[in-house]
Amino acid sequence: MIRTTNLITAGAVAAFGLTAWSGVATAADSHTIKFGNVISAGDTQNQGYELFAEQVAEGTDGRITVEVYPDGQLGGEREMIEATQFGDIEMTAPSVGVLANFDKSLEVFDFPFIFEDADTAHEVLDSELGDEMLAGLADSGLIALGWGENGFRNLAMTDGTVRVPEDMEGIKLRTMQVPMHIAYWESIGAAPTPISFPEVFTSLQQGVVDGVENPYELLYSARLTEPANYLTETRHIYDPEVLLINKDFYESLSEEDQEVIQSAADAAIDKIRSLKKTVSDEIRAEIEAEGGTVTDLTEEERQAWIDSAVPFYADNASEVDTEKLKAILEAAGNATFLEAIQ
Template sequence: MLKKGLFYFLIGLALLVVAACSGGDSESGDAAESSGDTNDSGETISIQAAHVVSTETTQHEAFLEFKDLVEERSDGRIEVEIYPDGQLGGEREMIESTQAGNIQMSSPSVGVLANFSSALEVFDFPFIFKDTETAHEVLDGEFGQELLTGLEENGFVGLSYGELGWRHLSNNQGEVVTPEDAEGVKLRTMEVPMHIAYWESVGLNPTPLAFTEVFNGLQQGVVDGVENTLGLIYTGKFHEVSKYITMTEHIYDPEVYIMNQDFFNGLSEEDQEIIQSSIDDTVTHLRELNSERKDELITMLEDEGAEFRELSEEEKQVWVDSAIPFYEEYADEVDKEKLIKLLEAAGNETYLDAIE
């Protein structure tokens, strides 16, 4: 009997010890959860960041800069994993993955992101900005920041505007100087309704294709040309099958650095500041890279067989005027108030007169 009693006593004592330990674990776990501060635990925070362009582009170099800055400023607590070249899907899939929290960050073009935040559709109109400096001023100013804040309604934090640059027209049919020269050309566009509508309005045959399908589309005759930035024309090798490039500068194409809202809001204020300051410095670096490499890109493209057509002021004005009927017809298809604010910020009287 004595042995049996001792046995039950030891079992009971063991249960009390286990209960006490588990209770302590639960209390500390609740405290850690309520603090929301991942820094206290010393655990590494991982950011998966995706984009769709080549590792040879300045956009990818910018992501490498962001990675270096974040990891240095966080003393390695925050790690950034970069997935370039559409490894995680096209732009739409990349945005959806960011929205769902499957990845933490991406940098879609503003045209595709507008499918998720309609306020951004105003950037899909052609010939808004007279030059790069004006574009930067508008994006960095009150209007551009207002649109970034609006992304919160869709589950994103808009960190800043990156830069794909100016879009130009290239084709494999021959030199193009006026819109009439390009009538009937099957032109690859992004899946952006306003881009498609504009090119239709000036007589082309726009054909949406995912970026990863463009080269094969040109090679196989699905399309006759593309409208894109010089950097993406070069790294995508589009000039090999679409060598006539007209410097239309019809759209200044920003990309947007977006982050999953729940992820960002779950970070400490210190880490949020590290991410924001790092992306701000990254954008400055990216713009400098693009400015430095424009002439270099033109030279490399020409060396590989591309034929450029610069437009005089008078020739460029023909393109600008060609878009007036488009503005008159489609201004009411977007948030017209925001479109007017954008044109005012850009100092664009031509299209303001057309739609007001």
């Protein structure tokens, strides 16, 4: 498995908030890393992040401690990326869809149905191509420690099951503030509605939106399957996350401490991916046991979803780094969409 071992450096960032890190760190320096994310406490990602915290403390003899703040305690994903850039917090792990607002080359991962399964996604992300994609963060004041995982996104609706793209006509669907996500749903007639994640539950309850799309685990742990209990396993987007650390803080550490942090990040990613292999089936069973409905698509229905994305690729490939999109599709063995944009 290839990870970002040649860690990504970045250009200068705003000086305020970073004064505590000026100068050269010594081996005796103590630090506290605030690590914020929007994922629910106890979810697979936060189990990985807690392992990260344990290994950093152990590897530095307690000189560096990691405080993990789940559930959006430190803000939404965009806010925490900015806070990490400016040094207000040291680490975060956003969805690549939100991170693409800071580096447009990452928008290629916002196209639907790229990866057929997680193993294919891991192979591509852990390759030199995946490292190259992370290198696009070089001017952002951030260092990428590796590709985490949120999982495949599925649909959850408040009033009836969606089976084919035509069922989305006029549906108000909560999405992230991600241009390519919004463009795809608009292309099949839906009404995508960006809403900050902490506000989604209330928006579903009050009818502001008719549905939401996210991996099963996050839908369930955030209780979104209570108001939106008609689920469809569309697996329309594989959603990687990126473990980020503030550049100035990271570079203030000794090489030994940097190695501890990278090793701990690798271990966290391995644990998250291992847990993700079974969590979807387990969570799906929990949702059904509590009265939710989870629908599998037939082969013909899934093909209808894939077919619905072909015009989207043709119309939007030029809006992103087309050569990188082609490279990702080729690496994933996705001939359908590769042909659509040639």
